[in-house]
Amino acid sequence: xxxxxxxxxxxxxxxxxxxxxxxxxxxxxxxxxxxxxxxxxxxxxxxxxxxxxxxxxxxxxxxxxxxxxxxxxxxxxxxxxxxxxxxxxxxxxxxxxxxxxxxxxxxxxxxxxxxxxxxxxxxxxxxxxxxxxxxxxxxxxxxxxxxxxxxxxxxxxxxxxxxxxxxxxxxxxxxxxxxxxxxxxxxxxxxxxxxxxxxxxxxxxxxxxxxxxxxxxxxxxxxxxxxxxxxxxxxxxxxxxxxxxxxxxxxxxxxxxxxxxxxxxxxxxxxxxxxxxxxxxxxxxxxxxxxxxxxxxxxxxxxxxxxxxxxxxxxxxxxxxxxxxxxxxxxxxxxxxxxxxxxxxxxxxxxxxxxxxxxxxxxxxxxxxxxxxxxxxxxxxxxxxxxxxxxxxxxxxxxxxxxxxxxxxxxxxxxxxxxxx
Amino acid sequence: xxxxxxxxxxxxxxxxxxxxxxxxxxxxxxxxxxxxxxxxxxxxxxxxxxxxxxxxxxxxxxxxxxxxxxxxxxxxxxxxxxxxxxxxxxxxxxxxxxxxxxxxxxxxxxxxxxxxxxxxxxxxxxxxxxxxxxxxxxxxxxxxxxxxxxxxxxxxxxxxxxxxxxxxxxxxxxxxxxxxxxxxxxxxxxxxxxxxxxxxxxxxxxxxxxxxxxxxxxxxxxxxxxxxxxxxxxxxxxxxxxxxxxxxxxxxxxxxxxxxxxxxxxxxxxxxxxxxxxxxxxxxxxxxxxxxxxxxxxxxxxxxxxxxx
Ligand SMILES: Nc1ncnc2c1ncn2[C@@H]1O[C@H](COP(=O)(O)OP(=O)(O)OP(=O)(O)O)[C@@H](O)[C@H]1O
Ligand SMILES: [Mg+2]
Numbered sequence: 001x002x003x004x005x006x007x008x009x010x011x012x013x014x015x016x017x018x019x020x021x022x023x024x025x026x027x028x029x030x031x032x033x034x035x036x037x038x039x040x041x042x043x044x045x046x047x048x049x050x051x052x053x054x055x056x057x058x059x060x061x062x063x064x065x066x067x068x069x070x071x072x073x074x075x076x077x078x079x080x081x082x083x084x085x086x087x088x089x090x091x092x093x094x095x096x097x098x099x100x101x102x103x104x105x106x107x108x109x110x111x112x113x114x115x116x117x118x119x120x121x122x123x124x125x126x127x128x129x130x131x132x133x134x135x136x137x138x139x140x141x142x143x144x145x146x147x148x149x150x151x152x153x154x155x156x157x158x159x160x161x162x163x164x165x166x167x168x169x170x171x172x173x174x175x176x177x178x179x180x181x182x183x184x185x186x187x188x189x190x191x192x193x194x195x196x197x198x199x200x201x202x203x204x205x206x207x208x209x210x211x212x213x214x215x216x217x218x219x220x221x222x223x224x225x226x227x228x229x230x231x232x233x234x235x236x237x238x239x240x241x242x243x244x245x246x247x248x249x250x251x252x253x254x255x256x257x258x259x260x261x262x263x264x265x266x267x268x269x270x271x272x273x274x275x276x277x278x279x280x281x282x283x284x285x286x287x288x289x290x291x292x293x294x295x296x297x298x299x300x301x302x303x304x305x306x307x308x309x310x311x312x313x314x315x316x317x318x319x320x321x322x323x324x325x326x327x328x329x330x331x332x333x334x335x336x337x338x339x340x341x342x343x344x345x346x347x348x349x350x351x352x353x354x355x356x357x358x359x360x361x362x363x364x365x366x367x368x369x370x371x372x373x374x375x376x377x378x379x380x381x382x383x384x385x386x387x388x389x390x391x392x393x394x395x396x397x398x399x400x401x402x403x404x405x406x407x408x409x410x411x412x413x414x415x416x417x418x419x420x421x
Numbered sequence: 422x423x424x425x426x427x428x429x430x431x432x433x434x435x436x437x438x439x440x441x442x443x444x445x446x447x448x449x450x451x452x453x454x455x456x457x458x459x460x461x462x463x464x465x466x467x468x469x470x471x472x473x474x475x476x477x478x479x480x481x482x483x484x485x486x487x488x489x490x491x492x493x494x495x496x497x498x499x500x501x502x503x504x505x506x507x508x509x510x511x512x513x514x515x516x517x518x519x520x521x522x523x524x525x526x527x528x529x530x531x532x533x534x535x536x537x538x539x540x541x542x543x544x545x546x547x548x549x550x551x552x553x554x555x556x557x558x559x560x561x562x563x564x565x566x567x568x569x570x571x572x573x574x575x576x577x578x579x580x581x582x583x584x585x586x587x588x589x590x591x592x593x594x595x596x597x598x599x600x601x602x603x604x605x606x607x608x609x610x611x612x613x614x615x616x617x618x619x620x621x622x623x624x625x626x627x628x629x630x631x632x633x634x635x636x637x638x639x640x641x642x643x644x645x646x647x648x649x650x651x652x653x654x655x656x657x658x659x660x661x662x663x664x665x666x667x668x669x670x671x672x673x674x675x676x677x678x679x680x681x682x683x684x685x686x687x688x689x690x691x692x693x694x695x696x697x698x699x700x701x702x703x704x705x706x707x708x709x710x711x712x713x714x715x716x717x718x719x720x721x722x723x724x725x726x727x728x729x730x
Contacts, residue, residue, distance in 0.1 A: 005524065006522050006524075008521075009521035010518075010522070013518045016510060257503070259505045261499075262505040262567075263522060266522045266523055267524075421471075
């Protein structure tokens with residue numbers, strides 16, 4: 001009873017000090033929240049092409065109607081918005097290039113004059129025509145943006161080419177096999193064939209082939225992850241590890257100011273002192289997790305997945321690994337300058353390696369492997385499993401285990417090396 | 422209340438406390454007087470269970486310090502040399518925290534906080550953050566924090582350093598009041614006046630050892646009335662020494678740092694005799710100094726060093 005009261009006394013004292021320190025509050029709560037909000041809006045177009053359409057300058061020099069048809073289809077795909085005119089003037093190639101140089105737009109597509117001719121050329125011709133479509137891109141445009149655009153364009157052109165080639169192909173066949181078929185009959189047949197192909201390819205009543213995006217078996221995703229789901233776990237985990245700075249400098253301050261010494265003269269066991277000292281920081285970590293995930297769900301409509309219990313378990317262990325690292329740094333740092341340096345070095349490196357800022361799957365193999373040595377990577381994976389992949393507690397247990405190993409190691413070494421003076 | 426027997430503390434090769442023995446009675450104010458590095462803080466830290474020691478026996482309130490530290494702790498209070506407070510918390514919150522770790526709660530805790538705040542005259546600043554306090558106010562709160570649990574033994578480590586005369590008097594009054602309540606107080610200082618004014622007994626420490634221990638009067642008696650320092654030319658010193666030794670009022674005479682050091686039974690007469698002697702021998706005195714009969718002089722007498730440079 002006495003011990004519990006002592007633990008409470010120490011914990012409440014530290015919480016009070018924390019709440020009176022605006023800098024600490026900003027560091028722990030506002031900083032990660034700001035990151036989440038700013039980065040999510042900034043990167044929204046990368047992760048959610050549907051919401052914000054990618055603007056695409058389109059210069060149509062084509063003498064025929066094929067390029068216009070492709071542009072219409074491109075527009076019909078919600079992802080892109082083609083602009084064929086600028087300030088009321090039809091776009092020219094020079095104007096489009098200037099707009100990119102000026103930084104007004106990132107991408108332009110140029111259809112050459114011979115585009116329709118190339119698509120509609122005779123199959124038997126001796127000298128086939130090649131039309132070259134140009135995609136002009138600002139070099140700073142991320143590949144995440146240009147690659148899908150290129151893919152889409154190729155698909156549309158192939159489709160266009162195919163439909164345009166059908167009548168030509170039939171003409172060729174008729175010419176070879178039955179040159180005497182009456183022209184009218186030939187025309188009818190060609191029209192029917194084109195209609196059928198076009199329907200099946202371009203979404204007639206019942207398309208022959210459908211593409212549908214699904215998730216691997218075992219994952220439950222009803223709604224594709226939005227930017228918040230991509231960013232929130234990363235920056236939240238980045239945020240909770242700042243507890244290292246708070247905890248370690250508080251410990252050093254108690255050492256320096258002699259308040260630990262004063263406590264040591266009281267009938268207070270070292271275990272009680274340590275538990276009392278660590279509890280509030282663990283609670284701050286839990287509060288961070290609750291606030292960050294809660295705010296993202298309430299304010300930005302982020303899905304919290306399907307496993308509240310999984311979320312609680314992962315959060316408890318993730319917070320323990322962060323607080324544990326705090327104890328470790330508090331135990332090995334001798335000066336507050338060391339705490340500052342170590343914290344920044346460790347936190348930024350570990351968070352980056354762990355994938356808090358940039359998804360790990362984008363990293364080269366060796367960096368990805370190195371990332372496994374950070375608790376951040378495991379925490380992030382566990383959260384992504386729950387939030388984005390729709391897994392439950394059972395599926396994330398191995399990751400939770402890895403995270404718990406980090407927490408145990410940090411606490412173990414930290415408590416072993418801990419000094420009150 | 423406190424029994425110390427042959428206490429030794431080493432920091433590596435350095436002997437910080439060197440076979441220290443003494444005892445402190447209940448309700449006694451016991452002064453540890455010594456220059457920087459004498460080992461005062463080290464001794465107090467050992468007694469306050471903060472430092473392990475290498476040799477010796479210590480009991481406080483009848484409990485063995487080594488084996489029964491947990492029983493000793495509730496009895497003692499430490500007012501450390503450096504402030505040990507939480508600057509961003511209020512005076513009240515600081516005291517509440519230190520009270521709670523001693524197991525005080527509820528109305529009892531509130532009573533004690535109010536009592537010690539009254540004691541140090543900070544009642545009206547109870548709600549203010551400690552960092553807004555003046556240096557003297559912080560010292561007073563530092564004292565209050567050591568008293569919150571009503572210790573029977575109080576260690577005060579240089580409580581008046583950096584304190585204005587008013588706060589200093591305040592602290593003196595409290596020491597007297599606590600003493601009247603039967604609290605044993607160990608008071609370290611390098612201010613002789615403080616020791617003279619406050620302490621029932623004083624131990625003069627240097628380099629980890631007690632050089633002399635007794636009431637202020639007993640210590641002053643070590644001077645044997647007084648000490649005279651006389652400066653003469655080098656050859657004159659040698660010539661005069663035997664004559665000085667034969668003077669009736671002189672207890673002892675020696676050469677120290679190129680001066681003649683004379684311990685006299687009665688300073689004033691000895692001084693006159695010395696001047697007459699130098700005139701008669703035609704060995705003129707170049708300088709003359711008389712040590713006042715105070716602890717400063719006792720320290721100088723015992724060590725040849727000044728307490729403060
Ligand atoms: N942690 C330590 N490690 C090594 N040596 C120490 C340590 N603390 C004190 N000492 C040494 O022990 C001796 C006694 O120091 P102590 O602090 O007890 O002196 P003090 O009498 O309190 O001096 P002051 O008047 O300056 O406070 C000094 O020589 C000091 O250098
Ligand atoms: Mg000291």
